[in-house]
Amino acid sequence: MAFTKQKEFEIRARYEFGENLNDLAIIYKIPLVTIKKRKKKAELKGDPWIKNSRSKDGYKRYINESDKKKAEIEKRINEKVNHQLLELEDDIAIKYSITKSILSDGIERSALTRFSRIKKIADLRKSIENIPATTNEKLVIEKLKLENETKKLEYEEKKRDLDMKKEMLNNDIG
Incomplete structure (x- = not known):
């Protein structure tokens, strides 16, 4: 079976909805290595495949x-x-x-x-x-939403700091 653009699009869409690449490779009868190469190629072009996006x-x-x-x-x-x-x-x-x-x-x-x-x-x-x-209930819900967004931003900041530290550590070792 040929790995056409249509199949690549279907695999990518299913992956982005949360399915596993191993399962998709079996379903579409395409080697996992080939799918990973296409995924890597898309990332290099600036269009990454993001699971669950x-x-x-x-x-x-x-x-x-x-x-x-x-x-x-x-x-x-x-x-x-x-x-x-x-x-x-x-x-x-x-x-x-x-x-x-x-x-x-x-x-x-x-x-x-x-x-x-x-x-x-x-x-x-x-x-x-x-x-x-009541207005109080609405305010509590809005407060919880804002706290949730704040936690997400803090998580992203800490993740970036961790990635930067890992990169610096890799540069020091290498």
């Missing part, structure tokens, strides 16, 4: 799309809740204008019942859609 990009894309969808759903839920609250406010105003009283225990009780029902429905919808219900 596509799955990471896909995950990041999914997270971004998921956040956008959650924001859109949250906006719709908030619009419905605001609409319900405005209706409740109008109903209270109408009922007080009819009774011509300053305060009515029955109207207040029914308004509180309806308000608690609206709040429960909104909280339930947000929990179903996995949307943080």
Whole structure:
């Protein structure tokens, strides 16, 4: 079997999604040495094959799309809740204008019942859609994301320092 550009593309794509080169060599019936040579050649040209790179990009894309969808759903839920609250406010105003009283225990009780029902429905919808219900929850999630990014940057910095020290050690020995 010839190692065509099409096969090379397929092998590279599968490798970048996380599959092992040994397994791919067996599947495509191409010597592992040949695949490694193509991989090395691509690296020298400045287009390295990076294992799991596509799955990471896909995950990041999914997270971004998921956040956008959650924001859109949250906006719709908030619009419905605001609409319900405005209706409740109008109903209270109408009922007080009819009774011509300053305060009515029955109207207040029914308004509180309806308000608690609206709040429960909104909280339930947000929990179903996995949307943080309060600003504090949103801030905690954002804080955790920032801490995660900071840890990634620290890891990359330490990795670069380690690589540089290894290179310096190799230069001193050689």
